Amino acid sequence: MSVERTEWDLVRLAGSGDKEAFRELVERYQRRVLAVVMGMLHDREAALEVTQETFIKAFRSIGRFKGDASFYTWIYRIAVNLAIDHQRREWRRPLAESTRNNNNSESPPEDILERIRDQDPRGDPFEATKDAELRERVRKAIDELTPDHKAVILLRELEGLSYEEISRVMQCSKGTVMSRLHYARKKLQARLKEFV
Amino acid sequence: MNCREAERLIDTFFDGELDGRSMRDAAMHITRCKRCEAELNGRERLQSLLAATIEREIEDVDLSRIWDAVEPALDAAPHARWTAQGFRLAATTARVRGLVLGRRDDSAADRGDDPSLDPAGWSAGETHAGRVWRWSLAGGTALAASVLLAIALLPGARDGEQDATRLATTGAPAAEVARASAPAQPEPLGPASAPPFALASTGDVRGVRSSSKQVQVESVNFPRSSVAMWSEPTSDTTVIWVEDEELTAAGSR
Numbered sequence: 001m002s003v004e005r006t007e008w009d010l011v012r013l014a015g016s017g018d019k020e021a022f023r024e025l026v027e028r029y030q031r032r033v034l035a036v037v038m039g040m041l042h043d044r045e046a047a048l049e050v051t052q053e054t055f056i057k058a059f060r061s062i063g064r065f066k067g068d069a070s071f072y073t074w075i076y077r078i079a080v081n082l083a084i085d086h087q088r089r090e091w092r093r094p095l096a097e098s099t100r101n102n103n104n105s106e107s108p109p110e111d112i113l114e115r116i117r118d119q120d121p122r123g124d125p126f127e128a129t130k131d132a133e134l135r136e137r138v139r140k141a142i143d144e145l146t147p148d149h150k151a152v153i154l155l156r157e158l159e160g161l162s163y164e165e166i167s168r169v170m171q172c173s174k175g176t177v178m179s180r181l182h183y184a185r186k187k188l189q190a191r192l193k194e195f196v
Numbered sequence: 197m198n199c200r201e202a203e204r205l206i207d208t209f210f211d212g213e214l215d216g217r218s219m220r221d222a223a224m225h226i227t228r229c230k231r232c233e234a235e236l237n238g239r240e241r242l243q244s245l246l247a248a249t250i251e252r253e254i255e256d257v258d259l260s261r262i263w264d265a266v267e268p269a270l271d272a273a274p275h276a277r278w279t280a281q282g283f284r285l286a287a288t289t290a291r292v293r294g295l296v297l298g299r300r301d302d303s304a305a306d307r308g309d310d311p312s313l314d315p316a317g318w319s320a321g322e323t324h325a326g327r328v329w330r331w332s333l334a335g336g337t338a339l340a341a342s343v344l345l346a347i348a349l350l351p352g353a354r355d356g357e358q359d360a361t362r363l364a365t366t367g368a369p370a371a372e373v374a375r376a377s378a379p380a381q382p383e384p385l386g387p388a389s390a391p392p393f394a395l396a397s398t399g400d401v402r403g404v405r406s407s408s409k410q411v412q413v414e415s416v417n418f419p420r421s422s423v424a425m426w427s428e429p430t431s432d433t434t435v436i437w438v439e440d441e442e443l444t445a446a447g448s449r
Contacts, residue, residue, distance in 0.1 A: 019270055023263060030262045031254070039250045044257060052265040059270050138249040156211065157243045158250055163213050182207050188246075189238055196241040 007071050015063040022062070026055050029072060032159060033079045039154040040083040040147065042139055050086055054079040069168060076155065077169045084147040134195065141191035145184055152177055153184040197225040202232045210239045 005013075005024070013021035033054055038047040057078050065074060142150060148170065155161045155169060166177045189196050202225045208214045209222040226232045 019267070022270070023267075026263055026266060030259055034254055034257065034259070034262070035250050038254050039246075042253075044253070047254075048257065048261060048265075052262055052269075055262065055266045056269045059266075134245075135249045135252060138245055142246070142249075153246070154250070157246045163211070178207065181211075185207065185239065185242060188242055192242065192245065195245060196238045 008067060011062060011065060011067065011071055014059065015065065022055075022059055025058075025071065029075055030055070032072070033075060035158050036076065036151070036154050037079055037083045039142065039158060040080070040150050041086060042143055046086060047083075050079065050082050053082055057082070070165075073161075073165050073168050076159070076161070077171075080151045080155070080169055084151065087147050137192060137195075141188050144191065145187065149180050149184040149187075152180040153188070156181055197221045199225075199229060199232055202226060202229065203235065206232065206235055206239070210236060 005021070007025070007028075010021045010025050014025060030051060034047060034051045037050045037054075038044065041047050041050065054075065058075055065071070142153075145153070151170060152166055155166050161169065163174045163177045163181075166181075167174045170177065202209075202222055205214060205218060205222050206226075209219065209226070212219075214222060226236055
């Protein structure tokens with residue numbers, strides 16, 4: 001009978017180079033980290049890349065993790081910083097390149113319908129279309145936020161982190177977390193007023 | 197509690213971050229006020245919408261791709277099993293970095309952050325902009341040091357030192373020493389004794405590079421004017437003459 005190891009056991013073992021222990025940590029947190037990064041980047045491949053980089057960076061540094069903060073707060077901090085870096089790099093890309101990529105991402109209507117069918121083959125096409133439109137609206141509204149506002153609202157609404165935990169992840173005061181959260185919610189509610 | 201106060205607390209109420217008494221007061225108001233209740237319901241719907249949207253975006257991602265990409269990189273990752281030499285090098289680098297760039301941990305502590313949250317230090321805990329700024333500063337410092345070193349090692353500078361040594365050791369005639377250490381008549385500067393900086397002029401550059409460290413004389417002659425510079429590094433004194441022939445002629449007239 002195997003005894004389930006605690007997070008701290010896994011962290012200590014991974015710190016001494018135990019890859020299996022680290023794998024268990026990755027499997028525990030990969031979905032949550034991916035969700036936050038995906039929320040920030042809105043690009044599946046980029047989100048996967050940043051998530052992978054997050055865990056590689058974590059493994060490199062885990063030997064120095066003191067454990068006086070929770071592992072997930074620490075891992076979110078790495079992930080959010082990498083996602084913000086990624087986003088800033090994207091913003092600095094030459095205009096021509098970003099325009100080219102944007103054009104690629106704007107699929108023709110037949111592709112959208114195909115995508116909707118692929119996503120929900122059994123569902124009502126009208127419902128699927130409405131659902132896709134709604135998600136697109138939500139996505140656009142999130143994209144209008146700054147990286148810091150995005151990170152704060154995603155950590156709160158998706159992951160349920162407390163203000164204290166968010167302030168540790170974002171390296172800012174609790175007051176700043178509260179004001180960013182308030183601003184982000186107000187802005188999203190204004191953008192999505194038909195739905196909320 | 198009125199609507200204005202409730203609105204101010206609605207986020208913290210929704211997030212369960214209020215203390216017991218404020219929580220009770222806010223709950224009392226919100227359950228009786230339609231407007232504030234609608235506001236609270238809006239927060240709930242927004243939360244559901246965000247969660248559902250992001251969940252949908254990642255639901256069909258093959259999560260095994262993450263470990264598949266991470267695992268090979270772990271073998272190449274520098275790890276806690278560093279050699280003692282590696283530790284010493286890292287400690288020295290950190291100390292030099294701290295001296296040149298300032299201690300990051302201190303600034304983090306000033307902001308009320310917990311440095312233990314950042315065991316990855318500069319690589320993981322810091323944003324790209326912060327790194328760029330700090331490394332630019334380090335690069336600039338290194339570049340400035342290189343330029344100063346290059347100037348110090350220029351052939352002209354070294355020649356000057358050698359000449360000074362030669363004059364001092366060979367017991368050169370007093371006249372030669374005096375000529376070298378006084379603002380004497382300028383001599384053409386040859387390629388070997390070119391000034392260590394570019395004089396942006398098309399005029400006739402002349403000068404006396406002192407063969408001692410006591411004095412340096414440079415001059416630039418333009419068609420109708422000339423500039424001469426006499427400097428004495430030991431006393432940190434520089435005298436610059438600017439002569440305009442037209443003005444001189446007008447003065448003599």
